[in-house]
């Protein structure tokens with residue numbers, strides 16, 4: 001059995017204004033129906049105008065996805081009735097999309113696999129329906145919030161090149177990383193800024209292909225993977241029993257952790273697409289595309305390759321460090337101040353990322369100076385590695401410089417030979433038996449004396465030095 005998956009992804013663009021009017025595009029959690037105007041609510045006679053930033057963001061993304069950019073593209077009307085679509089049609093690019101024929105590379109095991117992008121086009125979002133149950137009458141009613149009407153989206157359609165639910169998830173994660181690098185979208189699936197419809201079918205050993213099922217309503221990477229796993233199993237079961245699944249659209253249901261049928265798949269002809277008469281075609285020049293190309297940031301794959309090459313760090317490190325632009329920049333600034341690439345990587349991958357695990361933002365909340373100073377304190381023997389790691393959460397939370405914390409907490413490592421010697425001599429006097437045992441060959445007793453020093457210094461003595469001095473005195 002071979003699994004075949006293709007994705008249709010909607011990406012909300014971070015433009016200031018909506019696609020065809022001057023309303024703010026930042027409508028998330030705003031009071032319902034307060035971010036609207038005659039254009040985005042489709043009042044008679046209102047005329048759309050094209051948002052230039054939206055075109056630029058679409059081109060940026062298309063270039064990063066290795067697409068052919070079309071000098072000529074056009075908007076069309078996709079007609080359908082729905083209460084959250086006051087115009088009765090959605091403005092989209094159906095006949096002439098702005099970009100086609102791209103690809104995104106995925107690292108699958110040792111190989112870099114190409115997932116083909118069929119098309120990338122621009123369209124507007126629809127509003128939102130809110131279904132509410134009335135607590136008193138028990139009647140259910142539905143409210144409509146038009147704020148999201150006209151928010152700019154790009155739709156990205158892949159070829160059916162993905163071969164497992166896991167791969168589909170990896171594709172989406174990679175895509176989000178690129179979108180964030182480009183600063184064209186927040187890519188937050190939980191907030192609906194990145195939405196994915198997944199198409200899946202299974203081909204059996206004899207080459208017979210099942211019907212294709214479309215799955216929607218998955219608002220996290222995890223759910224995309226889970227919903228596809230569920231569908232994959234369901235289709236395989238059907239094929240094994242000699243039947244087939246319906247060609248339909250299904251939704252991921254959070255509570256039952258299954259997919260449920262939503263509707264039969266609509267045919268393209270239902271929509272009666274025709275060219276949008278109120279918007280002129282989008283014509284862009286080679287120079288325009290060239291300028292955008294030059295302004296593209298270094299993307300995750302290029303950065304990862306450069307990190308392994310220039311800093312000599314393992315691929316896994318490079319992959320993690322380049323997962324966001326913020327983290328990669330932080331790493332590079334640290335290395336610039338202190339050329340210890342692997343050591344810095346270790347600190348980031350363990351201590352820093354552990355602290356950042358629950359933060360919403362990708363910004364690194366401490367400065368490169370914080371980390372470098374901590375590493376230098378360890379190098380100078382002022383604090384032990386163990387202490388440095390214990391200090392890290394406080395540095396992270398308070399943004400205090402490591403030196404200051406050392407001073408405040410009186411954390412300085414005890415490197416004073418006289419202090420250590422004195423404690424060991426005391427211990428030797430108090431426990432002559434242990435001294436005799438050591439001298440008669442029971443070397444393990446050394447631990448007792450080291451322990452005594454650690455206890456007195458509250459773990460702050462330099463362990464190497466303690467071992468050295470204890471051995472010398474006991475053998476003395």
Ligand code: ADP
Nearest residue numbers: 004005006007008157158159160199200201212
């Ligand atoms: P439709 O016309 O039904 O929208 P498309 O050809 O436009 O179908 O493809 C929609 C999505 O379905 C694309 O992402 C494509 O990769 C995917 N797809 C096409 N064929 C298959 C298949 N046999 N199995 C899984 N996904 C598929």
Ligand code: ZN
Nearest residue numbers: 021023037040
């Ligand atoms: Zn508007």
Ligand code: MG
Nearest residue numbers: 008157267268
């Ligand atoms: Mg389609």
